[in-house]
Amino acid sequence: MTATADYVSIDDLVNKGEEKYRYLIENTNDMIYIINEEGVVLYISPQIKRYGIDPEEMVNNYFENYIHPGDREKEVADFKKGMREKKAFTTTFRLLDSEGNVHWIENYPYFQSDKDGNSPGIIGVIRDVTRHKIAEDELKKYRNRLEEFVELRTSELEKANDQLKKEILERKRAEETLKQKEKHISRLFDVAPIGMGVTCDRKILDSNEEASHILGYLKEEILGKDTRMFYPSDECYRIVGEEMEAVIREKRTRTTQTRFRHKDGRIINISMKLALLDKEDPSRGIIYTLQDITEKKNYEKEIKEKEAKIRSVFLATPIGIGVVWDRAFRDVNDNMCELVGYSREEIVGVNSKFLYPDEEEYYRVGNILKGLVEDKEPIQAQGKWIRKDGKKIDVAFTFALIDPKNPPSGITFTVEDITEKLLDDEKICNLTQFQQTVIENADIWLNVLNKDAEVVIWNNAAEKISGYAREEIIGSTKIWDLLYPVEEYRNEVFAEAKAILEQGKRVAGLETTITRKDGEERIISWNSRNLVNENRDVIGSIAIGNDITQRKEAEKVQKTYFHFLQELLDAIPLPVFYKNKDGMYLGCNKAFEDFIGIKREELVGRTVFELAPEDLAQQYYEKDNELFENGEIQVYESWTESITDGSRRRVVFNKSLFTYLNGEKAGLVGAIFDVTEIKETEEMLRKYAKQLENSNEFKGIFTDILSHDLLNHATVIDGYTHLLLIEEDDENKLQKLDRIDNTNQKLIEIIECVAAFAKLESTDEIDFEPVDITNILNDCRSHFEYQAAQKEMEIVLETKGRYDALVNPMIEEVFANLISNAVKYGPENENIKIDVKDQDEYWKVTVTDSGKGIADEDKDLIFDRFKRASGNCKIKGSGLGLAIVRRIVELHGGEVGVEDNPDGTGSIFWVTLKKA
Numbered sequence: 001m002t003a004t005a006d007y008v009s010i011d012d013l014v015n016k017g018e019e020k021y022r023y024l025i026e027n028t029n030d031m032i033y034i035i036n037e038e039g040v041v042l043y044i045s046p047q048i049k050r051y052g053i054d055p056e057e058m059v060n061n062y063f064e065n066y067i068h069p070g071d072r073e074k075e076v077a078d079f080k081k082g083m084r085e086k087k088a089f090t091t092t093f094r095l096l097d098s099e100g101n102v103h104w105i106e107n108y109p110y111f112q113s114d115k116d117g118n119s120p121g122i123i124g125v126i127r128d129v130t131r132h133k134i135a136e137d138e139l140k141k142y143r144n145r146l147e148e149f150v151e152l153r154t155s156e157l158e159k160a161n162d163q164l165k166k167e168i169l170e171r172k173r174a175e176e177t178l179k180q181k182e183k184h185i186s187r188l189f190d191v192a193p194i195g196m197g198v199t200c201d202r203k204i205l206d207s208n209e210e211a212s213h214i215l216g217y218l219k220e221e222i223l224g225k226d227t228r229m230f231y232p233s234d235e236c237y238r239i240v241g242e243e244m245e246a247v248i249r250e251k252r253t254r255t256t257q258t259r260f261r262h263k264d265g266r267i268i269n270i271s272m273k274l275a276l277l278d279k280e281d282p283s284r285g286i287i288y289t290l291q292d293i294t295e296k297k298n299y300e301k302e303i304k305e306k307e308a309k310i311r312s313v314f315l316a317t318p319i320g321i322g323v324v325w326d327r328a329f330r331d332v333n334d335n336m337c338e339l340v341g342y343s344r345e346e347i348v349g350v351n352s353k354f355l356y357p358d359e360e361e362y363y364r365v366g367n368i369l370k371g372l373v374e375d376k377e378p379i380q381a382q383g384k385w386i387r388k389d390g391k392k393i394d395v396a397f398t399f400a401l402i403d404p405k406n407p408p409s410g411i412t413f414t415v416e417d418i419t420e421k422l423l424d425d426e427k428i429c430n431l432t433q434f435q436q437t438v439i440e441n442a443d444i445w446l447n448v449l450n451k452d453a454e455v456v457i458w459n460n461a462a463e464k465i466s467g468y469a470r471e472e473i474i475g476s477t478k479i480w481d482l483l484y485p486v487e488e489y490r491n492e493v494f495a496e497a498k499a500i501l502e503q504g505k506r507v508a509g510l511e512t513t514i515t516r517k518d519g520e521e522r523i524i525s526w527n528s529r530n531l532v533n534e535n536r537d538v539i540g541s542i543a544i545g546n547d548i549t550q551r552k553e554a555e556k557v558q559k560t561y562f563h564f565l566q567e568l569l570d571a572i573p574l575p576v577f578y579k580n581k582d583g584m585y586l587g588c589n590k591a592f593e594d595f596i597g598i599k600r601e602e603l604v605g606r607t608v609f610e611l612a613p614e615d616l617a618q619q620y621y622e623k624d625n626e627l628f629e630n631g632e633i634q635v636y637e638s639w640t641e642s643i644t645d646g647s648r649r650r651v652v653f654n655k656s657l658f659t660y661l662n663g664e665k666a667g668l669v670g671a672i673f674d675v676t677e678i679k680e681t682e683e684m685l686r687k688y689a690k691q692l693e694n695s696n697e698f699k700g701i702f703t704d705i706l707s708h709d710l711l712n713h714a715t716v717i718d719g720y721t722h723l724l725l726i727e728e729d730d731e732n733k734l735q736k737l738d739r740i741d742n743t744n745q746k747l748i749e750i751i752e753c754v755a756a757f758a759k760l761e762s763t764d765e766i767d768f769e770p771v772d773i774t775n776i777l778n779d780c781r782s783h784f785e786y787q788a789a790q791k792e793m794e795i796v797l798e799t800k801g802r803y804d805a806l807v808n809p810m811i812e813e814v815f816a817n818l819i820s821n822a823v824k825y826g827p828e829n830e831n832i833k834i835d836v837k838d839q840d841e842y843w844k845v846t847v848t849d850s851g852k853g854i855a856d857e858d859k860d861l862i863f864d865r866f867k868r869a870s871g872n873c874k875i876k877g878s879g880l881g882l883a884i885v886r887r888i889v890e891l892h893g894g895e896v897g898v899e900d901n902p903d904g905t906g907s908i909f910w911v912t913l914k915k916a
Contacts (some may be wrong), residue, residue, distance in 0.1 A: 029127075035063050036121035037083055052098030068094035068102060079122075087111050088122055092129070104133035106831075124731065171356070195290030198277060202227050202241065205285055214270070214292050216263030236318045239274065246283045247274045257293070269297045275637065320415040323402065326367065327352050330410055339395075339417055341388030355385045357392060369399060376404040382418070394419045420537055445524065445545035448531070451538065453477050453497055465524070465547050467517030472877070483514040500530050500541045523549045575672040578658070581665055583607045585622060595672065597644035613641055627655055627668055640672065649676045717744045764889055768806040770916030773843065774799050776807075777834055780815040784823050791828045795819065796837045803843050804916035809894060811913070814888050815845070817881045818909050822849040826906070842894065842912040850906040859898050885911070 031045040043064050044055045053066065064072050067172055071093035082088045088109035095103045109124035195211030197204060204222050211489035212219045215230060220757075222229075231237040236258050243256045253275040260270050271291040276283045320336035329347050329876040339342050340355060340834055356362040361384055369382050378400035396418045445465050448457035454477050458470040466483065473479045484490035493512050497503040507528040513521050565586070573593035578584050585603045593600055598611065608617040616639060627634045634655040641648050655670035721741045728734055750778050774797075783794045788795050822832045830850040837844045854862065863886040882896075889896045894912040901908055 030125070031127075032125055033063070034121060034123050036077075039063055039079055042121065051095065051103060054154060065873075066095060068096055070094065082109065082111060082122065088124070092133075100132075103128055104130045106856060180810065195292075196287070197290070198246075198285070199227060199289050200285030202244075205561075210292050214268070214290050215260060232259055232262045232267055240407050243272075243274055244286055247276060247286060251276060251279050251282070268292055268294045290755045316539045321412070322347075322415070323410050323412050324352060325408070325410040327369075336415065339387075339393075339415060340385060357386050358382055365397070371409065372399050372401065373407050376401055376407070385415075393417050394422055420533065420535065421539075423533075445547070446542070447545075448540060448542050449497070450540045451501060453480075453494070455479055455500065456540065462545075465516075465522065465545070466514065468495070482517070484512075485515055489513075497528075497543075500528055501538060504530055504538065507543075511552075522547055523552045532674075572671075575670065576676075577603075577672075578667055578669040579624070580667040581628065583621065586667065592672070595649075595674070596640065597642045611643065616641060616712060623653070623655075624668060627657065628665060631657060637675070649674055650679045651675060652662050668877070693897050714746070718748065766808050766810075766894070768808055770804045771807050771811075773805050773807065773811070773836065773845065773913065774801075776812050777815055777836075777845070780819055781834065782811060783816065784819050787823050788832070791823065791826070792822060793825075793826060793828070794831045796831050798833060803836045805843050805913040806916050807913060810888055811892065814885045817885050818847040818911075821881065821909070822851075823846050825849065825851045830906075839912060841915055843915060844910055844912050846908050846910045848901055848906065848908045850901065853900060854898055854906055854907050863896060889913075 029047070031047045032043070033041060033045070034043040035218055036042055038368045039062050041058050041061055044058050046055055048055050048058060058066065064076050067075050075091060075093050078089050078091055083831065088111040090109070091107045093105055093107065095105045097103060106127045106129045107124060108127070109122045111122055112120055193210060195208065195214045197207035197211045199205060203224060205224075205228055207222055209219065212222065215222065227240075228237050233238070240256065240258050243254050247254050253273060255270065255271070255273045256272050257554055260268050262268050269292070271293045273289045275287055276282055276284075277287045289451050318335060320333065320339045322332040322336050324330060328349065328351050330349075332344055332347050334344075337347065340347070353359075353362050357364070365381065365383050368379060372379050376832075378398060381399070383395055383397060384392060386392050394417070396416045398414045400413050401407055401409075404848045443461055445462045446457070446459045447455055447462050450456050454475060455473045456475075458468075458473050463469055464897075468479070468482060473482075480490055480494055484493055496507060497508060500507060507526055508524040510528070511523060512526065513523050515521055524545040525543050525548045528541060528545055530538045531540045531542055533539050535624055569587075569589035570591075571703070572589055575589070575590055575595040577585060577588040577592050584605055588600055588603055593603075596603075603611070608620045611617075612620065619638060623634065623636060623638075637650070637652050639648050640651050652673040652675055653670055654673065655668050657668050660664055660666050718741070721737060721744060725734065725737050725741065728737060777797055777799065781797055784795060819832065819834070824851040826832060833846075833848040835846050835848075837846065863882045889911045893914055896909075896911045898907050900906075
């Protein structure tokens with residue numbers, strides 16, 4: 001059944017511009033439709049596609065064509081009835097999709113009419129209720145079965161009632177058991193040896209004590225907190241988040257490793273296991289377990305490092321090493337490959353039989369390995385192998401089980417080519433003939449050792465000096481115990497012998513004390529080196545010894561005498577040194593070390609040209625030559641320069657020669673007198689005497705020039721400047737005259753301040769009288785009220801009562817200067833506070849401003865003459881004002897200072913005056 005109608009778009013359904021309605025219509029799960037009065041579809045929502053029906057094909061077709069034939073007649077009748085009665089009825093019908101499947105649909109129509117009551121059709125919503133319908137059908141079926149079941153069970157009700165009571169009782173017991181289990185589970189959760197908790201939306205819902213312990217927080221510190229606080233980086237947080245999403249998506253347990261930040265800041269490694277708390281309801285959250293695996297990680301790292309070290313040792317050991325099992329090679333190092341001439345690839349995995357010259361030798365070594373497996377103790381053996389080039393070699397083995405508790409883990413071995421060693425031992429024995437001819441006739445101790453430090457040659461001189469016959473010594477190492485009975489000393493000497501054999505060390509003049517067979521101790525000086533064969537391989541060592549016992553005793557006496565002389569020199573407080581005739585220093589005393597800045601050990605063997613600057617060194621050299629030519633005692637004045645800091649000192653040298661026993665000149669000895677302080681004192685006294693002669697006269701002249709001549713000229717300039725300012729009308733000239741006036745006023749101020757300061761410097765006697773300083777402060781304040789008013793300031797005097805102090809009238813200059821500075825440097829609209837505080841025997845007068853303040857590094861400088869704070873460079877002034885303040889206060893026996901204003905910006909200037 002088809003029909004035609006004008007297509008009505010969705011734009012007809014919504015007001016212009018209301019796109020939000022279009023979005024709701026096209027994106028809701030329900031479907032919107034419009035049907036005209038003939039039942040033709042004018043619009044249907046795009047959601048109809050889910051049934052395989054094209055909405056564009058459905059438009060202009062009758063809606064009844066898509067209704068199940070069993071419901072079509074009723075729906076058409078309801079539609080016509082609604083059109084007649086001008087109202088719509090909610091209905092339920094079946095809809096056929098494109099594949100013929102049935103879907104139950106609930107229809108919610110709305111009848112539309114225009115202002116004349118005519119109906120253009122119906123607009124409605126249809127909703128898929130298939131699931132609900134199926135559920136209702138199932139429910140009906142279930143209800144029917146239930147009724148049948150109830151009817152069937154009614155006859156057994158009495159029996160079932162008793163059984164039910166039993167079941168109820170069992171259920172109560174089961175519920176009680178379940179509650180107990182829940183308590184147990186809760187308790188297990190709290191006391192579990194691993195961290196446990198529950199999180200939802202990455203927030204902590206619950207956590208046991210162990211989890212809190214691992215993280216370092218109390219339980220109440222983390223509940224409800226986002227887990228981001230535990231992660232050291234966003235990357236760690238993101239990775240674990242992906243694992244959680246996978247748990248929710250796959251509904252199975254996942255294990256991961258991450259890093260957490262402990263409360264104390266440590267980064268710890270964590271193993272996490274994640275699972276849904278309720279698989280049926282993922283929204284309930286995720287339960288997790290935590291294990292701190294930091295130590296495990298560190299242990300694994302150590303194991304890997306140890307394995308790497310063992311592997312590097314395995315590869316780098318200078319002898320052949322390998323691993324075998326069942327006589328097949330599992331691994332070998334490079335030296336093993338070099339020993340046999342095969343590559344590692346040619347050896348690993350191959351039975352070791354190919355290296356043996358015959359089966360007899362192969363099975364002989366095999367029997368040794370069987371004993372190793374049984375006894376589990378390392379064993380050593382010798383055998384023969386054939387290299388890849390066909391050369392037969394003698395080898396020495398050391399076999400050991402890798403794991404004695406698990407023999408199948410394999411056997412490790414070391415192998416060394418001892419072919420040359422066996423030949424070397426034979427060659428050493430062949431030296432007997434040489435021993436009989438040369439060695440035996442030598443008058444010095446001579447012995448030869450093999451590689452094992454065993455004596456193979458022991459000449460007549462060795463027998464004579466040591467007292468031991470060769471029959472007692474040759475072929476063994478016991479000579480070490482005999483000559484050096486003290487173990488610690490023996491080990492020290494034997495270490496030198498081993499160094500000669502193993503490291504190729506050469507020894508010259510090594511002195512040791514031996515114990516002869518008769519118990520007498522002798523001192524032997526040794527010269528020793530190793531012996532090598534034609535291949536430069538070490539086969540032993542040879543040592544030559546000289547008995548120097550008598551010489552050492554003579555040296556000991558000489559050292560004792562020399563030590564006495566050195567102590568005698570060190571006791572002399574003057575720097576003393578001595579040189580040979582070539583100008584090289586032979587020594588000095590402690591005073592010379594301290595004076596010149598160099599240790600005796602660094603001085604000996606050097607000349608003045610290596611220690612002193614060129615000008616001084618040349619002078620010293622010429623004076624030394626003059627002494628050697630003329631003799632007698634030499635005294636002269638010069639300079640010295642310290643090696644440590646380069647400072648120079650004025651000194652007087654006193655030198656004389658010393659000679660050998662035969663009278664020949666051997667060198668010179670000298671002493672140094674430091675006269676630097678004496679010379680400086682003399683110069684200072686001369687200058688001071690000259691200054692005393694001129695200072696008073698010069699000060700008076702300078703003060704007169706300032707206060708009379710210079711001030712008169714400045715006053716004349718001031719008068720003429722004011723006349724010109726009155727008479728001049730030109731604005732440009734007035735500005736220039738104003739600058740001249742300001743500069744001249746500054747000059748007058750400087751002259752007056754310098755004159756006042758000079759007067760203070762020269763005052764010898766000042767009279768002090770008891771005066772109430774409150775009155776002086778009031779007078780000073782009134783003098784500066786006009787200047788303060790110009791900057792909208794107020795000068796506040798916070799004193800109450802009398803404050804009698806011993807002062808001179810000049811003290812007013814102090815207060816005036818401090819108040820003037822406060823007004824000059826203070827900001828506008830800020831008050832200046834003046835106060836007097838009791839300070840034991842003194843009154844402390846303070847002037848507080850709110851200016852920029854004084855930097856700490858300037859606080860001591862600003863009271864010096866012509867010094868001003870670095871931050872006040874734009875303020876005019878001579879820099880003498882505060883210097884005058886300090887001088888006047890010092891004449892009053894008080895102190896002056898400045899400190900930061902504790903109530904804000906600015907400074908507190910203060911002076912102290914003695915109470916009356």
